[in-house]
Structures are given as C-alpha cells and as structure tokens.
Amino acid sequence: MAAIDRPVPSGVNAAQFGSDVAADALRATGIDYIALNPGASYRGFHDSLVNYLGNAQPQMLLCLHEESAVAIAHGYAKVTGRAMAAAVHSNVGLMHATMAIFNAWCDRMPIVLLGATGPVDAVKRRPWIDWIHTASDQGALVRGYTKWDDQPATALAAREAILRAAWIANTSPCGPTYVNLDAGMQEAKLDAPVPPIDDARRLMPAVASAPDTGAIEKAAGLLHNAKQVVILAGRVSRSLEAWNARVALAERLNARVVTDIKTGASFPTDHPLHVGAPGFLSPTPDALAAMRAADVILSLDWIDVAGTLKQAGDVLTKVVQVSVDHHLHNGWSLDYQGLPPVDVFIASTPDATVPALIEALGPAGPRAVPAGQAAPFKPEGDKLTVDRLADTLRQTVGDRACTLTHVSLSWNGASWPFRHPLDYLGSDGGGGVGGGPGISVGAALALRGSGRLPVAVCGDGDFLMGVTALWTAAHYKIPLLIVIANNRSFFNDELHQERVARMRSRPIENRWVGQRISDPDIDLAAMARAQGATAFGPVSALGELPAVFAQAIAAVEAGGVAVVDVRVEPGYNAAMTAVMTPKIG
C-alpha cells in the first residue's frame, strides 16, 4: 500500500511553513493514515503532507465524500481502538462530514479531524471564495459531538493542538476531536526554524483510569452475595485478554450475560451463560426475563441502562455501573440516555475493572456452568430472507476467521455467533444511515494482513448512501466483502408507516409509498463495479447464493473488493418486527 500514490522527491527536509509544522505534529502522533477530500482551505497542509512528509506516516487515503473519509477513520478505530486522521475542507467539507462525526461520537470512537478556514486575517482573503469558506466559529458546527476543538493561531500552537487532539481523542471515553487550521497560518513562512518536538509521548501520556478500591470492594460484596447476577456487556474493547477476563468473571459468578448488536462482540454468544441471542433495538424477551430474575445487575458500560431497566419492568435489583461515559455528556447531544439508578458506581473502564473484580472476589469453589448450549441457528422457510442470507454466508465463510464490520438493520442477532472480540465490530453508533460502507472500508484497512476476512452486510439504502467509499478501498487495495441485503426499500420506515396507519386505522397497504427503491430497480452491482469492485448479482435464487458467495470470497482473498447484491424478501425477523410494530390497543 505504501507504494500507492508516491510523490516525486521534493528535497525538502526542514519545516519552512506553518503547515509543515502541523504536518510534523501529525506524524509525531504516530497516526499512519489520513482519509481526506481535498480543498483550497488546507492546500498548505496538503502540500506539507505530500512534499514535506512525502505522503508517508501519515499516508493519504483519497475519499470521494467527506462522510466516507470520516466513516473510514471511524471503522479503523473500531478495530484498533486508536484514532486515525481525517481532513475535510473548510465549512462545506465539515458540513458533509457531520453525520459521520456524529456516528463516531455516539460510538465513542477516536478520530483526529483536521479542517481549515480563512485566512482568518481578512486582508489576506481572496475575494468571494475565501469569504464564503471562512466562518468565525467553525468548530461550533461539530462542538456538540466532538470531545474538543481548537483553531490555533500560530504554527507552534497548531503543533500543540494536534498533539492534544490525538491525546484527548484516544483517552477514554474516546471520541472525535477537531483542529481547524487557519489558511493564513498554514501558508505563512516561518520566521525562524522551530525546535523539534522533544518527546511526543510525554505530551500524550497514557491515562489510566484504575477503579477505586472502595467501589470495587462494595461491588464485589454485592456480587458475592447475589443469588443471580446478570452482566450487561456493553462498550468494551477489542482486546482478547479483556474478553477472556469477562468470561472468567461470568463463570466465577455463574452470571447470565446479555449482549447486543449496537456494540461490538463483548462475550461469546454461544457460551452457556449468554442469554439467548444479542438484541438490537431492544433486549430480547429472554434477556428482560433474566434481568427480572436477577438480584444484581452489573453493567459494563452498557448503552442505556435506564432504558433497559425500564423495558424489563419490575426489576428489584441492585445495579453496579462501570463507566467513564459521564465525562463526555454535554448539553447538546442526548445520546447519553436516561439517568439510571445505581447502587455502586465504578468510574473506570470495563477492561480495567473486570480483573479488579475477579481479584476482589477471590477464588471460588467450582460452580456449575449451566449445560444448556444455544441451539444452532436454523432459518425458517425457503424464501431468500436476511436470515437465509446470513446462514448461507456463514456456511460459505466456514472456518475462516471473519470480522463482521457492519450488519444491516434487518440483521437477526441469532444468525451469527461471536466467539472473539473481532468477530463483530458493532453498529454505526449514531443511527446515521450511509455509514456502513465507509466504516467497513476503514475496518478492512485495519484488518489488512491480520488473516481475518472483513465482511459487511449493508442494507440497500445504507449501501446507496455510502457506495463511493468503495472506490477508496479499490484504489488502496483494501480487501473487503460487502453483501447487500437488498429489499429495494428503506424498509425500516415501511414498518414505521405501518405502525402509524394501524394507530390511525388507515390502510397499511400504503406503507411502501415513498419508501420503495424500485421502478427502476437500481443496478447495485454496476455501482460497485464502477468503483473498481468485483460485483455479483442481483441474486434472487437461494440456490445460487453459496456459489456466488464462494466466488466473492475468493475475489477478496485475492486482494480485491467484492460486492454481492442479494435480493432479499422485504421483512424483518419476528423479534425486530415485534419491537417495531407492537400490537395497538
């Protein structure tokens, strides 16, 4: 990949302009890639990346839309837990990027976003264009869903801002940060050589958030005395060591474990202690029943503890909450959810807390782990449903190590077991449709060379909004398989229209109007091919799927991007349909 987009040597080896200093700072963060869509507001910085740093460390990833640039950085962080950079042009590029920034924010994923404005000094502004692309508080566009932003006035201030941005983004709770580089500052010649960065690591110190021992003891006491513990395994890292510790804790407590599709794999879903299948919009009825039967609930940074308790109804349990998320809550975004009742609050990350809990609990006598193993998934009927698609895909993937980088809204949590923290990366975070392709390209970039097969299942609506991210994968030779669960509709909203029609006693037959993406049907494979992918379909016959999936996987294993357009029956699985269209009255 390093061989792609090589500039001719420029012979420049010392910083000469403000933007050279900013580029040096970005290199000092250790970030390897910067996804971007270009623009004159940061032409100085762009030049520094190419002609001063030689387009290496970081290497540019050209994107066709700012939304995919940010989504790629988001997907990369989902795998690595570390920030990648993305650069977007002035106010307009930032406006394009906003939804993807919001998705990353809600997903608590780090990104170092660089932007530009100005020249802030009006005297230096070119007529018209520089004026429309200068805003006096550009960071305000994204301040509600970034952890921190700055508009440094000088080269040295930009250096500090970039190091700080990386430090803050990568510190739990993680999230995007934004540095807005004044065009005037970027293009100004340095008056004097700037001293080198002494030791960047000291400016981005690791922030440990060790759990408070008193809180650990209290929690361990509650857990020790509990008859039945339920663990809600939420926002956790992709670390295998932390995964094993969670399994050890659950087994130590004989706790039932609930997971969901909003967050990445957090516990083996076919472990006997895992309750049923992961839920999506709502915990499954089994999970809610387990919560009602529990006397202690241990939330490992579960998204929406308050809402989940509410759904469970009469829960008479003690609640232990492990989270640092409150550091991020602000007055703009209500993604923090309801205020949960908590008996012991451990202000730390699940990764740091679980081993401390195990230690505080001490050794235990052998406790029987329930023998019941989840029955293997069996899709119903013989139609080409999303369940059939999932089952056939999984069988074709076979024993390969595989990462689901994204799943469609129609996904059934029961259809694909997770046995490793990298088996599934979680949802888009903010419910912003269109993130699936870009997030998957970024995840696939991070997984390159890991031996894992990156596979995304996207809705057709999601795919269509984000399709041009595929060109970036094709150009930079990032292997990835995208399977489209193509119901030729923004189907999720058909269910909403059905629900409204039921509430109002109006014809539910009309639910498709303004939702169906047909007449003409869109040739999704052609759109993928146009980006440089190998594409298959539309496939409408179930019998053809295994062979097509096998060919697509072969194309990915040969280093390519492959897309399969699967025409699925419109409709969600029973559990999802029940949540979305509850009986009226």
Ligand SMILES: Cc1ncc(C[n+]2csc(CCOP(=O)(O)OP(=O)(O)O)c2C)c(N)n1
């Ligand atoms: C940016 C954005 N626009 C609109 C929506 C509303 N919305 C939620 S789900 C959905 C349909 C998505 O369609 P598709 O990806 O094909 O999935 P399907 O529901 O058909 O399974 C829409 C439009 C949204 N969440 N985000």
Ligand SMILES: [Mg+2]
């Ligand atoms: Mg659809």
